[in-house]
Amino acid sequence: MSAAPILSVHDLRVHFPIGGGLLRRSKKMLKAVDGVSFDLRPGETLGLVGESGCGKSTLGRGLLRLLPNVAGRVVWLGQDLAKMPPEALRQRRHDMQIIFQDPLASLNPRMTVGEIIAEPLRTFHPELLPTEIKRRVQEMMTKVGLLPQQINRYPHEFSGGQCQRIGIARAMINNPRLIVCDEPVSALDVSIQAQIVNLLMDLQRDTQMALIFISHNLSVVRHISHRIMVLYLGRVVELADRELIYSSPRHPYTQALISAVPLPDPDQERQRRRVVLPGDPPSPLDPPSGCLFRTRCTRATDLCAREAPTLVPAGPGQEVACHHWDR
Amino acid sequence: MPSTPRTAETAATGAALLEVAGLDTVFATPEGEVRAVNEVSFTVAEGESLGVVGESGSGKTQIFLSIMGLLAANGRASGAARFRGRNMLELDRAALNQVRGNRMAMVFQDPMTSLNPYLTVRRQLTEVLVQHKGMSEGAALAAAIAMLKQVQIPEAERRIEMYPHEFSGGMRQRVMIAMALLCQPEVLIADEPTTALDVTVQAQILELIGELRRASHTAIILITHDLGVVAGLCDRVMVMYAGRTVEEGPVRDIFYSPRHPYTAGLLHSLPRLDETKAERLVAIPGQPPNLQRLPQGCAFQDRCPRCQPLCRSERPMLRQIEPGRTVACHRAES
Numbered sequence: 001m002s003a004a005p006i007l008s009v010h011d012l013r014v015h016f017p018i019g020g021g022l023l024r025r026s027k028k029m030l031k032a033v034d035g036v037s038f039d040l041r042p043g044e045t046l047g048l049v050g051e052s053g054c055g056k057s058t059l060g061r062g063l064l065r066l067l068p069n070v071a072g073r074v075v076w077l078g079q080d081l082a083k084m085p086p087e088a089l090r091q092r093r094h095d096m097q098i099i100f101q102d103p104l105a106s107l108n109p110r111m112t113v114g115e116i117i118a119e120p121l122r123t124f125h126p127e128l129l130p131t132e133i134k135r136r137v138q139e140m141m142t143k144v145g146l147l148p149q150q151i152n153r154y155p156h157e158f159s160g161g162q163c164q165r166i167g168i169a170r171a172m173i174n175n176p177r178l179i180v181c182d183e184p185v186s187a188l189d190v191s192i193q194a195q196i197v198n199l200l201m202d203l204q205r206d207t208q209m210a211l212i213f214i215s216h217n218l219s220v221v222r223h224i225s226h227r228i229m230v231l232y233l234g235r236v237v238e239l240a241d242r243e244l245i246y247s248s249p250r251h252p253y254t255q256a257l258i259s260a261v262p263l264p265d266p267d268q269e270r271q272r273r274r275v276v277l278p279g280d281p282p283s284p285l286d287p288p289s290g291c292l293f294r295t296r297c298t299r300a301t302d303l304c305a306r307e308a309p310t311l312v313p314a315g316p317g318q319e320v321a322c323h324h325w326d327r
Numbered sequence: 328m329p330s331t332p333r334t335a336e337t338a339a340t341g342a343a344l345l346e347v348a349g350l351d352t353v354f355a356t357p358e359g360e361v362r363a364v365n366e367v368s369f370t371v372a373e374g375e376s377l378g379v380v381g382e383s384g385s386g387k388t389q390i391f392l393s394i395m396g397l398l399a400a401n402g403r404a405s406g407a408a409r410f411r412g413r414n415m416l417e418l419d420r421a422a423l424n425q426v427r428g429n430r431m432a433m434v435f436q437d438p439m440t441s442l443n444p445y446l447t448v449r450r451q452l453t454e455v456l457v458q459h460k461g462m463s464e465g466a467a468l469a470a471a472i473a474m475l476k477q478v479q480i481p482e483a484e485r486r487i488e489m490y491p492h493e494f495s496g497g498m499r500q501r502v503m504i505a506m507a508l509l510c511q512p513e514v515l516i517a518d519e520p521t522t523a524l525d526v527t528v529q530a531q532i533l534e535l536i537g538e539l540r541r542a543s544h545t546a547i548i549l550i551t552h553d554l555g556v557v558a559g560l561c562d563r564v565m566v567m568y569a570g571r572t573v574e575e576g577p578v579r580d581i582f583y584s585p586r587h588p589y590t591a592g593l594l595h596s597l598p599r600l601d602e603t604k605a606e607r608l609v610a611i612p613g614q615p616p617n618l619q620r621l622p623q624g625c626a627f628q629d630r631c632p633r634c635q636p637l638c639r640s641e642r643p644m645l646r647q648i649e650p651g652r653t654v655a656c657h658r659a660e661s
Contacts (some may be wrong), residue, residue, distance in 0.1 A: 051525035052496075090510070130649045159614050189382035190552055190631075194596035194610035202608075216525065223598035246600060260530035262555025266578045268601070269559040276529045276534055279481070280495045 006177050006210055007063070012036045012072035014055070018285060019208060028285055033059040035310075036072075037192055039281065040072040043208040047225030047242070049218055049257070053284060054153065055234035057212045060180040063212075077177070094124040097169075097171035101183035104161035107155040114151035116140065117169045119191040124174055130271035142197060144169045161192035170215065172203060180212045183218060197224055218261050222246060227317075229253045233284055233292045238313055242320035250320040253277075253293050291323065299324045342514055344546050345371040345394075345431075349406040352393045356401065356416060361618050363389045363402070366571045366645075376540060376547040378578070380593075381567030382615055387550050390567075391516050395433055396423045410514075424490075429459040432507035436519035438499035442491040442506075448475075449487040452506055459510050459637065474505045478535055494621070497528035504535065511543060518550040533560060546559060566590050568625035569616050570643055576652040582644035586648065586659040588631045625657070633658045 007267045014033040015040050033055040038218075040046055045300045053196050062070045065081055074081045076096065081089060084183040093316060097120075100106040107116055117137045121128065130203045138148035144165045155163055164184060171179050181200065185193040201224060204211060215221050230253065238251040249255045258277040277296050282288055294300040305325050352364035365387040371377050380389040393404035394415050408415045410426060417480060418426070427433070435441045443451055452471035456462045462470065468487075470658040475483035478501040490500055499521060508513055517536065519630035537560055540547050549561055557564055557578065564581040566574040566589065573589040585591040595609040613630040625638045637657050 009509065052525065161614060189615070190554075190593055191382060191596055191611040194598070194608040195612075197598065198608055198610055218526070219598045219600040222600055223602065256527055258600065261524045262529075262533070262553065262559050263599065263601060264554040264558050264582065264594060264597055265559045265599075265601075266582050269555065274530055274534070276530055280528070282499060 002064055002205065003041050003043075005041050005261050006077055007040040009039075009063055010037050010072075010073040010075070010076040011075065012048070012059065012062060012070070014058050014067060014070050019189060023086055024248075030284055031234050031287070032284070033062055036229075036231075038229065038236075038239065040178070040212070042106050042210055044227070045204065045286060046209040046230060047221035047228040048214045049216065049221050049228060050231035051216060051257075051281065053233070053281065059212050059231070060098070060182050063079045063100060064093075066098070066269055068289075085265045089246065091124075094174045095172075095177045096114070096177070096180070097176040098180040099164070099167045099171050099184050101186050103160055103167050103187065104155060106167055107163060109155055112152050112154055113141070113158075113166055114148070116155070116166060117173055120170060121173050137157055137169075137314060140169045142289065143203070144172070145195070151187065157262060159192075160188050162189065162194060164196050168196075168199065173206075175207065176210070178210045179242070182214045184213075191306065199229050200224065209304055218257065219263050228326040230257065233281065233287060235292055235308075236319075237293065237313065238318070238320045240314075240320075244315075244318045248318075250325040251322050252297050252299055252317065254320075291321075293322075299327060330548065332433070337632060342373045343370045344373050344375075346409045347390070347394065348409075350390060350393060350408060351406050352389050352398065352402060353489075353495045353609065354399070354402045357621060362521070363618065364393065366406075367567075367572055368645075369572070369575065371546050371548060373513070374540070374544040374546055375563070376549065378564040379548060379550045379567060380547065380554060380557055380564060382552055384569075384618065385480075385567040386570040387567045388518055391548065391550065393434065394506055395431065396420075397433075403506075404420050404648050425459075426561045428455060428512075429510045429518070430512050431514045431579055431647060432510070432512040433516040433518065434500075434503050434507045434520050435561035436522050438496070438503045438523075439491065441503060442457070442499065444491055448494075448502055452487065452502075452509060455509050468577065471505075471509065474509050475502070476615045477539075477586060478508075480505070494520060497524055497531065498523060500528075501534055501535070504532070504539075508539060508543075508545070514546045515539075516548045516550070519552070520549070521556065522551070522553070529556075536560065554582075554593065562627055566593075569621060570618055571626065572653070573627070573656070573657065574654045576646075576649075576654075580649075580652060586654040586660070587627075587656050588633050589627050592630070592632075625655075 012033055016030045016032055018030050036059055050056050063074050068105045070143045114137050117140060118133050121133055128216045138151060139146045146165050183197050213224050215220060222242050225242050227241055229236055232253050238254045249258050256277045259275045279296050282295055288295050290306050291304040294304040309323045310319045311321045314325050348368045350364055350367040354363055367390055372452050379387045382540045393397050394408040398404060402415055410431060453467035456467035456470055471574040472483045472635060473485055475487060480486055480501055521532050551557060561578050564578050565572055568589050574590050585594060592611040596611055598608055611630050616626050624640050625643055628634045628638045645658045647653050648659060
């Protein structure tokens with residue numbers, strides 16, 4: 001995987017101003033995403049993990065410019081998205097897509113499956129004839145495991161797993177180079193999750209598209225990702241290859257996160273030592289000084305209160321933002 | 328061969344606390360009857376912990392709403408659910424109220440819908456004690472604060488005066504558990520108690536439930552779709568599919584030698600955090616059947632790798648294949 005990156009993100013920030021009372025005084029900034037940088041190569045999957053409020057979904061939407069207040073540089077196939085005029089940006093969007101957590105809510109209930117899947121195609125290829133559109137839609141339906149004869153059905157006639165397949169078909173119809181998957185299996189039953197994960201991995205193998213896979217489920221993320229980014233309160237605390245993040249997590253938060261995931265194995269589960277974090281995450285509106293994790297960290301020192309740690313290499317394929325990662 | 332579960336973890340003493348026999352729950356809907364729970368039987372001993380596993384629509388929650396008398400208005404339960412010998416399904420409201428919340432408590436997935444947003448936590452916690460235990464307001468307050476401390480709510484004296492929305496999700500769930508445990512129930516039924524929570528908070532809550540069980544000998548019934556949670560906390564596991572029990576047994580047997588193809592399929596379809604190489608997940612094909620249009624024969628037939636003609640004509644009965652181990656599959660060998 002040494003090809004040139006298709007996506008380079010430098011110091012991405014998404015800060016939301018929070019209204020400061022009646023007279024709009026003392027406006028606070030909510031730093032939902034703060035200083036995130038990474039590269040993504042063709043055929044690569046980057047997993048984004050972290051707990052609610054860590055900014056993983058905001059990051060996914062921010063880099064597609066689906067949000068206001070995005071600062072920093074997002075270079076997509078050599079072009080800086082921030083400097084692109086809106087119409088050019090819209091044109092660029094055909095090869096970057098997103099799929100969402102709630103499969104039914106993200107599909108228009110008044111459109112047939114065929115219309116839903118065809119919409120991006122019609123938008124970017126208005127010249128296509130209806131017969132050609134239908135052919136491509138049915139081909140895509142087969143690819144994602146839907147029956148082509150269901151083309152005239154409506155979303156409510158499908159189960160959650162099938163709706164997610166419709167969402168994937170819609171995202172795939174223009175042969176995107178990147179799909180941001182925002183908790184795509186979280187709303188699905190366990191037996192269906194595996195179907196969707198397998199489908200995404202098969203499609204990636206066939207098309208070499210890159211994936212950004214956002215999930216709070218570490219087991220799923222580890223399975224599908226090549227590299228994993230761990231976020232805490234909008235900042236990257238660790239970025240490492242999938243093996244390293246499990247076998248030798250360096251950041252104390254990553255360690256706690258990994259140790260908290262229950263394993264479906266009674267013997268192992270009862271022998272494991274769990275790092276139980278004290279307390280709750282601080283409010284993102286009132287974050288602690290220095291390292292954001294220090295209020296729950298057993299290694300915290302004066303240095304951590306004074307200075308925010310930056311992401312430094314902790315070995316090949318692993319970067320960590322902790323003053324005491326080697327302790 | 329699987330060995331018996333480790334007795335060190337098993338706090339059960341053997342005396343039956345809850346005996347459910349032939350429980351059926353039916354909902355009347357405009358589209359006809361929906362048989363959500365069919366012929367479900369199980370027992371829970373004192374201090375034991377039972378995991379009830381299944382996907383959405385498998386009937387796992389409805390079993391316990393039936394027992395607690397909390398079914399929706401169009402639901403009707405029949406059969407027997409004896410708690411200390413008394414059939415809960417036949418109790419009138421007053422008698423039921425003496426048991427639920429007091430000797431049998433239930434915690435739900437979403438604490439925000441189970442806590443009253445208009446009342447302070449203090450009011451909601453002390454009410455239970457005044458009602459069920461006849462305590463004075465002062466004694467109830469002291470007991471409530473002590474319980475909040477036990478579930479690790481910091482600054483319990485101050486926080487007890489707050490409203491539910493002032494707590495974080497994990498803390499609200501702890502308040503719910505505190506409320507459920509206040510009367511020292513003999514059974515705690517926890518319905519997806521950690522599903523809405525982040526994984527580090529989940530770890531805190533599970534630790535807490537495990538500790539409370541060891542300390543107070545409360546029997547735990549854990550309803551969940553998360554097999555990992557069951558692996559760590561339960562002595563026995565009951566697997567539900569399409570409204571019926573398909574397999575039941577000691578936790579190690581269920582995880583290390585599942586006999587029902589559905590149980591085996593669930594275990595194989597899970598990506599594991601400790602996987603050594605990324606093998607393709609073995610998904611269960613198809614999707615759960617519609618309860619209103621169940622096929623003749625086994626409900627799992629269309630998704631089953633071992634399906635044979637008999638499975639399409641005759642529904643497999645739940646049968647004992649080893650002491651303490653039952654399975655409903657024609658293909659499972661004794």
